[in-house]
Amino acid sequence: MEAAPEIAQQVVKRHRLATRIWHWANALVATILLMSGLMIFNAHPLLYWGDFGSREDYAWLQIDDTRTTGFVRIGGATVETTGVLGLSLDANENVRRVAFPGWATIPTGYDLAAARRWHFAFAWIFALGLTAFMLISLFNGHIRKDLHVRRAEWSLAALWSDIKDHARLRFDSGIHSRHYNIMQKFSYIGVIFILLPLLILTGITMSPAMNAAWPWLLDLFGGRQSARSLHFIAATLLTLFVVVHLIMVLLSGPVNGIWSMITGRHVASSKPEKTGELA
């Protein structure tokens, strides 16, 4: 499996082909889903708990404007966000009273019908891609060999040591970099098996037709408006994951990291010349 030590001692195989294809396809698809989702949110920038919720009811989250300022309200706490959220300027310096500004949405201007079309088309690709990735990962050993948290890793001491390594920005650069560390395993498992399925299921729960077909979804998430809130929260968590993920890539050697996610080969050395050669 691994590259023979006598040829290139420090180059190890790190990412499987299925993992690489899914990773990059998903990076694009999830970005489109997020940005078209933000445009859909702009159509009604309030979130509720329970079965129903409209302008007439209490919203736990509101991203709105007072005509002159933009604000975000979470429960009873309000923060002014003029210029970014609630109220912002477009490229032509026209004031736009929308929750998320044009640079964050697909399409840039307000177009609910178009955003829905983007969102649903790419949601199919996203859901089918995730399903395929899960099945392939089950059979090619990705789950068993790479993501599986081993018994020895299930210890507070090991976890604490991994957290300390991350905090000190000490990342595996030697032969260990062939394996995910504990924090990576937990975050990847959390995203692949909890967050992404949650996004798909809460999305489906917002469909009145699917409520007829699978009414248990409403019971699972506590109603359509709760599902809508959870969909938004899960998307926020996924965005946070991506931000932390990108920071980690930058801190742990971006060239090697990105190159290995493209070619599958990772340079297991802290010596920069090897990285340079590959890049």
Add this chain to the structure above:
Amino acid sequence: MTEGRKLLRRRDLLRGATLGGSGLLLSGCDAMNENATFRSALRVAEKLNQVTHRTLADRATLAPEFALSDISPVFKTNGSLTGTSTEYLAHLQNNFADWRLRIEGMVANPIDIGLEALRAMPARTQITRHDCVEGWSAIAQWQGTPLRLLLQQAQLSPRAKFIVFHCADSYGARPYYESIDLIDAFHPQTILAWGMNGETLPIKYGAPVRLRVERQLGYKHAKYVMRIEATDDLSKFHDGKGGYWEDVGDYEWYAGI
């Protein structure tokens, strides 16, 4: 305001600097969004959703129904708040005493029925959730005549594929209209509602009669229904996409999600 604008612009520039990549993606997406071929490619999802929903749910599978205690304290009003046609306004003056609903088109036995006779037919009462395409929901109790009964009485032609609802409200010169397929038309919860929350259907919610088609989004639930037409071809009505919002806003004709 100028100060505010300056502040806004400065923040904008900062953001622009950090999000150059996003900007590139965006202009690409906007260009694709204007491309007719790409738009129709995205539209495949609408058909895929419809086929999936129809496969996963039996044609008579009911939308969830709720308890009286689940009803929204205030049901948000939306769309038109009254009919606007001359004919409608005259009926409104007269409290709909002479109002007649016509069911015609591809039927062997066209129907012309008054409000009292409609109310005297077997009715269905259901507490359901109304979901707007924008994202909000409200729950109410609806009482009305199952559309199925009227279509059976009218002896729908076997060649008919769609039921079109012509309405008395309008946006500018465009009258509102909607259409559904026969699966939804014959669905047990598809009713012509004349009662809401135990009272006569109020004007702002579509009086005298509105459509309830519970497995689809709000814009399919035509208010102020005046005439029902059976057809095999939606392209001959208005701009041909089967509904006001479909024509004007490019919304999906199938609105199950």
